[in-house]
Amino acid sequence: MAGEPENQRITRLTPLDDVLSAINATAPVAPRAVDLSKALNRVLAEDVVAAAGQPAGPLALRDGYAVRAEDIADAGSYAPAPLAAAPVRVDVGDALPPGTDTVVPLEAVASQGGRFEALAAAAAGDGVLPGGADLQAGDFIARAGWRLNDFNLAMLAMAGKAQVQAREPRIRLVKARAVADVVLDAVGDLLARALDARGCAVRRSAGDLPAALADTSHDAVIGIGGTGSGRDDASVDMLATHGRVTVHGVAISPGETAAFGVSGDRAVLLLPGRIDAAIAAWLTMGMPLIDRLEGSSEGSDPSSVSKLARKVASPIGLVEVVPVRLTKHGAEPIASGYWPLAPLANTDGWILVPANSEGLQAGSEVVIRPWP
Helix, strand or coil: CCCCCCCCCCCCCECHHHHHHHHHCCCCCCCEEEEHHHCCCCEECCCEECCCCECCCCEECCCEEEECHHHHCCCCCCCCEECCCCCEEECCCCECCCCCCEEECHHHEEEECCEEEECCCCCCCCCEECCCCCECCCCEEECCCCECCHHHHHHHHHCCCCEEEEECCEEEEEECCCCCCHHHHHHHHHHHHHHHHCCCEEEEEECCHHHHHHCCCCCEEEEECCCCCCCCCCHHHHHHHHCEEEEECECEECCCCCEEEEECCEEEEEECCCHHHHHHHHHHHHHHHHHHHHCCCCCCCCCEEEEECCCEECCCCCEEEEEEEEECCEEEECCCCCCCHHHHCCCCEEEEECCCCCEECCCCEEEEECCC
């Protein structure tokens, strides 16, 4: 209507690669000491090496008797070898007594009248874990940039680590509107879980984007909703007032109205309020931003490869996120541009159609990435 303001109007779409270049200029957050019990999914900020060999000395690998192999070298069931002294009983994990180098099974030693005999020979080292067999001093346990999983934590604990230096971004997750909104609330819940799974500390709020942009107690702001040109949309204008808008309008589909900028020295990512657009923008920009803040070296999440069951048409110049369902015929594209909820709920992941392509032909090999 003539005379109405053109609210947050997008004049051009910025290529996704240019946005990712701006995101990659974001500095990783400072590392801090994190107890191993709280380090799951955090990104390690240091190389960790073994300070000493593990185990420190030889240990029993089985329950039995610790003996010296030389003393039972000629032992056999028909010619038992007498032992000069009672052998020491050991359990798995016990340190070997001095002067012994072998652990024989319990049934390999017989006793009668206080005398002990070996019933079978054994080689030196049988039933024994040598000192330093698990780790040598200086061996790498974990490297900077790894996202720590349960296995990594177990290895660090075995190496005697109680704390590690890790990066844990503090993220302010802000919903554009304070009132209940089923879409924005669902997106907020999804992102909160995704951020937690990536090792972030998340603080959520609603309707207070200016306050969040002014708050210096966090490392980045992620806003949900209010990025379009609707009469009530104001998130991008708020960022322009309280910081700087680097990009508004990204050449991705869905998710074109996403914005990226800074407030002080904190990165700000503004996601559209439509659930498909918010998810697509999170997958293509939000996850790379978090990886950058964490200094992660692991790249994208685990993926699989399949062949397209049918053609995907896509507008040239736009990176398109396409949900797919895996069938016996391959990866079947479910939606393009807008993702209806019913078919979306029956998908197994998503593929990316590059900007320089008008689509992908049936039979094309595609990388299927998981949902957050």
